[in-house]
Amino acid sequence: MIRVELTKQLHRTRTWVALGALTVIPIIATIANKLNPREGGGPVNGGIQRFARSGGLNDALTALFFMSPFFLVVVASVFAGDTVAGEANWGTLRYLLLRPVRRPRLLASKLAVAALMALVATLVIVVTGLVAGTIAFGWHPVRAGFFEISAGRGSLRLALATAYVAWGLAGVVSFAFLLSTLTDVPAGAFGGAIGLAIASQILDSFDSIGAIRNGLLTHYWQAWTQLFVPGGSTADMWRGALLQVPYALVFCALALWRFQRKDILS
Secondary structure, eight states, X not given: OHHHHHHHHHTOHHHHHHHHHHHHHHHHHHHHHHHSOOSOSHHHHHHXXXXXXXXXXXXXXXXXXXXXXXXXXXXXXXXXXXXXXXXXXXXXXHHHTTSSOOHHHHHHHHHHHHHHHHHHHHHHHHHHHHHHXXXXXXXXXXXXXXXXXOHHXXXXXXXXHHHHHHHHTHHHHHHHHHHHHHOSOHHHHHHHHHHHHHHHHHHHTOGGGGGGGGGSTTTTTTGGGGGGSTTOOXXXXXXHHHHHHHHHHHHHHHHHHXXXXXXXXX
């Protein structure tokens, strides 16, 4: 079942367009930073550009930092939101269930492929930034001001950061998957998941809501950056990883409960 679902994903133009967009953006940013380096732009923008020019590892980290809160969320939500709703929209869902396969198994295979595609999307950003950055700026240790991490350790930490970012999408992917079982319109499913992520990030910017922020889906999304600062702690990474578990379990359980009781008419 997983192989069949994965094959369908790989034969869809939408998949390659989405992954292509995640490839093109880091390349364009790297070329622009290489050909038109700006030392100005303020302490934030100028500092980020100098950081990215320090080597391939730095460039990959920059791409991951800027693309994971929105672009990656959009692509992952599209993959998950289309799983069931897309089949219903095309009128093929009913025929899938005519085969001797139970609904939970069908749903599990679709969720597994959606999760795999979210991981692939994250890897595309990192690998593209790493390759483009290494070609443009060379292979050097991770550098942030006077702080430096060897290329070997930096690579391991980049791999850990990539895994963390991919797992951080679990809640959003699960919510898009739940919505996909509730509607026959894929745009509604992935649009709702994107809206949830945006709303969570907006609420997280308000200090006035206090400790509620700690339970927001996106609160710990950028905790991986502590891997690359002097004396950084991984405590928030652990909290962020654990926070995704209840979201994923609840959303997936609701998706299964709804799909088991849904009348498939298309």
